[in-house]
Amino acid sequence: MRKPANVAVVGLGFGEAFVPIYQAHPGVGKVALVDLSTERLERVGNVYGVEARFTAYEDMLADPAWDAVHILAPVSFHSKYTLAALRAGKHVACAVPMATDLSDIEEIIEAQVASGKQYMMMETSVYAREFRAVENMLHDDTLGELTVYKGVHIQNLDGYPPYWLGFPPMQYITHALSPALKLTGAGVQDVVAYGTGRLDEARIGDSGNPFPTEVGLFRLAGHDLVPEVTMSFFKAARPYIEGFTVYGSKASVEWPVVEKDRPLTYELQDLDPHQADTGLRGRRSHTGELEIDDGTELLPEPLRRFVDRYEVVPADGGIPIWKSAEHGGSHPHLVHEFISSIIDERPPLIGPVTAAEWTAPGICAHESAMNDGLRIAVPQYRSRA
């Protein structure tokens, strides 16, 4: 086995959740923190007992002590920081989206190859317990043929940092679309999308995007399923929802309307030839609850506690804090896949080509929406794998 990897966590908002997981991973040596905010660096550094702290990303990159970075800075830094790290000879994990521009995607694919280092897009949805359960149902043929998919991500961004103003919803599509692409193993051929609703000037910022919500239909390459995705960041009055519903020819899974409820399953029953003529026709379905799968056994022992609510005992003697395992318990699985790819010297599950396949359709969908639903061909990346 190779020596443990030293990892720098960049951006300590969402990024904080990953710090104790890297610290616990047996394949990780030291952990460093990077953030522009000295206050955040100090607070997170003190809680987790991390000595290596950087306010300048470039200083960390220049330090050969760090083998890998996990980028959780705002979206506008994702591609720039990814390219700089690969070119500095470091492995890269990056929060979604990979990029918001097709040319940046191209550049990352090329830079990863040139670097010989690993790149992974840290898509939470396909490592969530619900997704794992649905994937199990597909593999054991409970679902049958997939015929309908509806992905949804509605999150009200009022009051978020100003860089979210006018963010084109489809450019953040990966949580809502990638489950369909992972289940089918297909990429997107083309997309038709529309913007729905209108952003007021104050929420457009300097983005140029007028749409609070975008809806799209994604035709797959080599699969008959046509995923439908709704992405909304403003002006849709409901609590946060991020999930997907999938109908199969034998059984289906519907995402709950209320967060933390269990998804429902429907299993189609055989037609009853003796069914009484009550006016109800067609096949009935049996309703149940999805049996979620935390995948705990897939993780090294020290990471297992992070699939659920976990305790943090501050290194500076503060009061212990309980943290919830957000995003379907996906965080330890993402860390384990990234670190394993470095140690085993193999591409991670969501390498640059898969990341491109899961990101580019959203960029093209926004272009379609901006052009009144024009059908846009999505670049094909598979030959680059």
Ligand SMILES: NC(=O)c1ccc[n+]([C@@H]2O[C@H](COP(=O)([O-])OP(=O)(O)OC[C@H]3O[C@@H](n4cnc5c(N)ncnc54)[C@H](O)[C@@H]3O)[C@@H](O)[C@H]2O)c1
């Ligand atoms: N489910 C998911 O995959 C998921 C969930 C939440 C956030 N995210 C992504 O993670 C990233 C971070 O989200 P967030 O909600 O924590 O954002 P945030 O703006 O709340 O926090 C970002 C942190 O990065 C720091 N920062 C800002 N610019 C920086 C720079 N140039 N270099 C280093 N640090 C910098 C800020 O000081 C802050 O501590 C975003 O890209 C977001 O899209 C993904």
